[in-house]
Amino acid sequence: MRGIDTSLAPLTPFRRVLGQIDWLMVISIIGLSGFGVLMIFSAIHSNAVFLANALHWKQALWSALGLCLLSTILVFDYHTISKLSYLFYAVVVASLVLVFVIGRVVYGAKRWIVMGPVRVQPSELAKLAVILVIARYFGTRESTEPLKFRDLIIPFILVIIPVGLVARQPDLGTAMTILMIAVVMVLVVGMERRVLLYLASAGVAVLPVGWLFLKDYQKRRILTVFNPDADILGAGYQSMQSKIAVGSGEIWGKGLLQGTQSRLHFLPEKHTDFIFSVLSEELGFVGGAVLLILFLVFIQRCFHTALNAADKEGTLIAVGVGTSFFLYTMLNIGMTLGIFPIVGIPLPFVSYGGSASLTSFIAVGLVLNVRIRRRSSLPFYQSF
Numbered sequence: 001m002r003g004i005d006t007s008l009a010p011l012t013p014f015r016r017v018l019g020q021i022d023w024l025m026v027i028s029i030i031g032l033s034g035f036g037v038l039m040i041f042s043a044i045h046s047n048a049v050f051l052a053n054a055l056h057w058k059q060a061l062w063s064a065l066g067l068c069l070l071s072t073i074l075v076f077d078y079h080t081i082s083k084l085s086y087l088f089y090a091v092v093v094a095s096l097v098l099v100f101v102i103g104r105v106v107y108g109a110k111r112w113i114v115m116g117p118v119r120v121q122p123s124e125l126a127k128l129a130v131i132l133v134i135a136r137y138f139g140t141r142e143s144t145e146p147l148k149f150r151d152l153i154i155p156f157i158l159v160i161i162p163v164g165l166v167a168r169q170p171d172l173g174t175a176m177t178i179l180m181i182a183v184v185m186v187l188v189v190g191m192e193r194r195v196l197l198y199l200a201s202a203g204v205a206v207l208p209v210g211w212l213f214l215k216d217y218q219k220r221r222i223l224t225v226f227n228p229d230a231d232i233l234g235a236g237y238q239s240m241q242s243k244i245a246v247g248s249g250e251i252w253g254k255g256l257l258q259g260t261q262s263r264l265h266f267l268p269e270k271h272t273d274f275i276f277s278v279l280s281e282e283l284g285f286v287g288g289a290v291l292l293i294l295f296l297v298f299i300q301r302c303f304h305t306a307l308n309a310a311d312k313e314g315t316l317i318a319v320g321v322g323t324s325f326f327l328y329t330m331l332n333i334g335m336t337l338g339i340f341p342i343v344g345i346p347l348p349f350v351s352y353g354g355s356a357s358l359t360s361f362i363a364v365g366l367v368l369n370v371r372i373r374r375r376s377s378l379p380f381y382q383s384f
Helices: 009-020 023-044 048-052 055-075 078-082 085-102 122-139 149-167 172-189 193-212 216-226 237-248 275-307 312-336 354-372
Strands: 104-106 109-115 118-120
Touching: 023 055, 023 275, 023 354, 055 354, 078 122, 078 312, 078 354, 085 109, 085 122, 085 149, 109 122, 118 354, 122 149, 122 172, 122 312, 122 354, 149 172, 149 193, 172 312, 237 275, 237 312, 275 312, 275 354, 312 354
Parallel strands: none
Antiparallel strands: 104 109, 109 118
């Protein structure tokens, strides 16, 4: 037609997708990843071996690959991806079993499958598998009635298998986190009040029994939270050094690369589990607050996507991912502050780790996918 420029018409769908992307979420994860690369370099710069291995550049590479995976996920409808959730779940469970056969032991835990220069941690994939399979199971459920006991049997089996395998590695922190993610997703679906009361009562009653199955070092870590001075050179060493690092940063910090706890190697696992301690010592309260604001923005956008999803499946995916990041962030930072036991939980996007980084970016891609494909119809949460 005359007067109408159709030269940009093929780009319209692409532009529409770009317009639907939650750029605030994207900016927040890029900011967190940038913090991660910077603080990993700061944590390892005084360690010749780690510096020679260029762990900070490896983390930058994992982040770049993660962004590519995120972009690829946006091409496919999340419903199409969700159809493969049971297959993905089976592969992850098989990998968790394989860990016990060919896995490598690091720091007393058998969690990694080593294939040449590549190390894969299946427990990181397990949380994503549980999110997808639970979202698929309840997302395709036709009934809108509150869940009864019989409705929870299959989901319980789907969750307890990877949780049990991860706990046996042992990685109790990740196992409990996966379980809590599943619980939150089930609560979003809704269950009968009596079922909720029975399950809550059973959970409280089983806690003393669970204590009997903990290993001695796990018990010591829990007891250290209540009495941190009881074993300063043993179970309480990591927590004590971490709190010293955080407190010594004060308001503005000692400056980048100037952290004494990190540089003098008092702080253990400083580029992984205790990366927040390094950041707090060098960038102070202000740097820690900026990091927390980025996490707050990101997690809020996850739950905002859940509230505006087109269907139950999309809502559950976004809730599961948002809950996962909330729990990991809370537990890691709480661990460095001595509020929670030392459980070996990484700080998402910031701690060093290829499996954790790639899994995090894939999870974000799923949430963005849900947001892009939301419809103007009534959101799931308003259908009750």
